[in-house]
Amino acid sequence: MSHPDAPAAPPASRTRTLVVDAADESSFRSLNGVGGVPGPAVGHPDFPDMTPLWREAGVTVVRSFDWVSRLDTRNDPTSLFPDWSADVDDPASYNFAATDRWVESVHTIGAEVMFTVASSIPRNKLPAEDVELYGRVVEHIVRHYSQGWADGPARPVRIYEFGDQPDFGPLHFAGRPDEFYAMYRAFCEAVQRVDPTLTVGGPAVAFPLEADAPYREGFLAYVRENGLPLDFFSFLWFTDGSRDPLDYRHVSRELRALLDDHGFAETELTLCYWNYLAVPSSSAPAAEKGAFQAATAIALQDTVIDHAFFFRADSGRDPHYGFVDPGGVGDVDGRPDERSRALALAGRAMRGRRLGVEGADESGFAGIAGREGEHVRVLVANYVAPDSALAPREEDRFTFRIPIGEQRIELGLTLPPQRAELASSGVDAVRLELTRLPWTGRTASVTATSLTGSVDGPTEVAVSAAGTLQLEFALPPQSALLIEVTA
Structure with a gap:
């Protein structure tokens, strides 16, 4: 009929x-996470409230990186620890108010927070000057969000991620790999001092198909040799260079094999950000983006990815870069479009038991x-x-430029093989x-x-x-x- x-x-x-x-x-995989700003908070009263959309979409966990909750490695009045000469043990030395409000916003819709510890990009990408002191500060932040120290949230945060795209050229980490590794060790030891049952992972690699890389093989070797925990390995993937929803199947298989080969068979695979386009010069109509989102949300269910976060499930207003990110959903005031509806419809569809x-x-x-x-x-x-994605490639490589002030930073990444079936x-x-x-x-x-x-x-x-x-x-x-x- x-x-x-x-x-x-x-x-x-x-x-x-x-x-x-x-x-x-059968069962659905738990892949309904998002990254984005939940709504208004201290210092950002004009940010639209995204929690009704997130509730409709059944969002289960939110990654905090794009909040104001960054731990800068240098003095910064907006950082969680603004002054590195302050008393580490004094609650007054910390700047929790705006982040607390956003954590509570997430908890009110029944979702969890994955709390990302990283510096205040784009203003500062430097490694910690005193790693031991850095670890003590991380410990107090974790105590605040997991045990209520200094009037922390009533519901504990139990997932902590370290790092955000340390391999993204000079844009996200301007130190040596060994300095990043030392910070990860301090982070892990700090979290374990608070509660060894908390979940930890990282490092949110931007270019996950680059072989023999410091933040893939090098990072895993350091973690293994030093006996550090790695409950999940996190990575990002956007499809500017392919426009293919099945990229995630290929990338996740490669990373699963990498983890298994390096002795991390129990480490879960976390896609900490995904979306259609991420490069500022890339563009597409909202309907095309929404259709891609829906197709990709479906495709992710048949990958080996354990957790996934759509980025960004907000209006695109950015508290750090001071612009509207084209990766957002809806308009700048939060009114819905095809992208926000795709998020909601996919979340509504994948509830209960999966059917054949x-x-x-x-x-x-x-x-x-x-x-x-x-x-x-x-x-x-x-x-x-689009036709541009179907034209034969000369190589499985995508290069692009990121504008940072007067700079134009050129970067490149390896792509999955081009699929004729994409047409x-x-x-x-x-x-x-x-x-x-x-x-x-x-x-x-x-x-x-x-x-x-x-x-x-x-x-x-x-x-x-x-x-x-x-x-x-x-x-x-x-x-x-x-x-x-x-x-």
Whole structure:
């Protein structure tokens, strides 16, 4: 049966059938984390409140790096520890107020915080001058957020990450690798003095496919040789150079093999930031970005990634760089667009138990389904890669420039192999076949929500005596639909 209110579907040759088996159940991976600023805080009253969107999206954990909660290695009035000559043991020496408010904002929606310890980039990228003192300061910060020292939050923070893109040229860490390693050791020892059951990891590498690199193999060797904990290895990946949602499958396989080969089989893999584009000169329409987000959120479920954080799930207002980051969602005041709706629809779809789905491809037509109580939800995406991503590459290398003041820093990274399958197969409609539904012979309600914000339904439909239901929807390029069927 077709959805009576759905737009007229194109000819069948461009219609793809997606079959959902409601009796084939498995688990979703825990990949619904985000990075971003939760909302207004001390010193930033104009930042929009993102927590309603995060609640709708079912966000489970938020990475703190882009907050004001940075531990600078030099004197800085905005740092968590503003003056390095101050008394380390005195609560008055710390600057917790704005960060505390954001931690509480995250906790109010039931999510956890992954607290990132890194310096106040872009103003300072220098290593600690006194590593022992640095460790003592980290210890007090962890005590504040995990044990309530100095009126810390009531709910403890239990996940701590060290570093943020130390391999990002001179832009994020202007020290030697051995200085970074020593800071990681001080960080680990500080966290363990507070509570050895807390989760620690790092180093948030920016270029995870660069082999024999100081912050990949070198970092892992140091951690192993010194017996340090590494509960998770974190990395970033954006697709400016490929525009391919399946990059994450390739990159995560490479890193999983790297960890296993270096004796870190129990270390989890954390994608601490992902998005379509990150380079300021890259651009794409919001609908294209939203379709990519939906397709990628689906694809991530079939990778070896243990935890993932979409960046950035806020308006893009940045408390450090003083500009609006194009990686944000919605407009500068937080009003939604296709990107924020993609975040919400993906979060709504991947709840409860995962259901078996057949009929998707590796060219941007993606589908996933879940059952939560009396609700079956199906997310379908139709992402189409731009022509620029389909042109044959001369090499699997992407170079770009980052403007920092008057500087133009040129950087490059290794890409996954280019896939011929990325080219779209021209789908613009979906036929949805739901099988083995538990509501045999009953009436169900169907609602379809798109990235544009349009909602069709609810419409009543009949489930067959065999537990099947057929629906059909237009699905133009650069779109996604969340179809909800409720008994």
